[in-house]
Amino acid sequence: MSNVKQEIKQEDNGDKVDEPELMSDPEDYLEKGESLDMDLTNGNQKIWLVKLPKYLATKWQNPNLMGKQLGRVKIRNTTANGHKKLEVKLVVDDSTANDEIPQEYDISILNTQVRNSYVFSEENLQRFKAENTELSSDRPIEKTPEVEEDYRQRRYNRFGNGQNQNQNPDAVPFVKTIPKKTALCGKICHDCQIRPSITDKRAKDYAARKHTIQKEKVRPKVVLLDEIPGVSQSNAGPSFKGRGTNVFLKPNTNKNKNEGRAIRMPQKDLLDLLFRLFEEYEYWSIKGLRERTKQPESYLKESLDSIANLIKKGPYTSKYNLKPEYKKLRDAERAAKAGLDINHNDNNDQEEEEEDDDMEDVL
Structure with missing residues (x-):
């Protein structure tokens, strides 16, 4: 049995590739006392999700501010019109503030009942932390032609299409993710937004300065064809039998507004x-x-x-x-008209009878 094991080791050494390979089991990366299970210690901690202005977020991303106090949040209960109101302010710390941006901000709570929103954090394992430290401590390697050629060759050996004949040339190279330690930081309870306070003098100066900068920006100007020398609007577009752009113009017929509308009579x-x-x-x-x-x-x-x-x-x-x-x-009215007609007919009959009496028959 010992001979068999020895032969297996020799075969493995013979097929071994110079490039280091990632371990198949993530547990192999762990040091003593480390675990890949999610840390739920701070799961009940309440966190405020705050939307910062762009200039303030950019300033706080400075690596020199890592680990320093950025500011203080002041919370005060006030009463207005018989209703209790929560007044929240952010005061940027003097060490991180400057004259260019405001120092005092108002925090508006947009949603006090945020659901199913959590904050997580990731941290490298001790093994990868040591590798990052070693790489950062080493002096930078000079990019000589030999070094660049070696780098290209190593990438070709790892991801190149011609290394393995059994590999599909159109296949995407497999990349294994590096495991990290994940922790639950807490649950989001408030959704907030930050705006500069109107009582801060720096906020007024910053707004005036920003308005001046935007006003000085050159905006594209619309130039009409009539303002360009030698160019007329009639000749600007395509011409069909000398009609110019009139072929695209729809004749505007003035319709009578009163057409189809009833006009009131007295x-x-x-x-x-x-x-x-x-x-x-x-x-x-x-x-x-x-x-x-x-x-x-x-x-x-x-x-x-x-x-x-x-x-x-x-x-x-x-x-x-x-x-x-x-x-x-x-x-x-109808009866009156009918009566006049009857009387008129009777008078006519009487006149005819009188005329008949006056006349004598002549034999």
């Missing part, structure tokens, strides 16, 4: 017309009256309410007929 004339229509027919619909009178419907209904009733029941529903008092007047 109410006296409208009432006379309605009385004549009710002499023709006893019942009228609003549609029929609108077609005959050519008047707006609202104006027509307003005039009808004074002389006619709207029937709401029976076979003539939604139709108009004259009010009783106007019916009596109409009938009286």
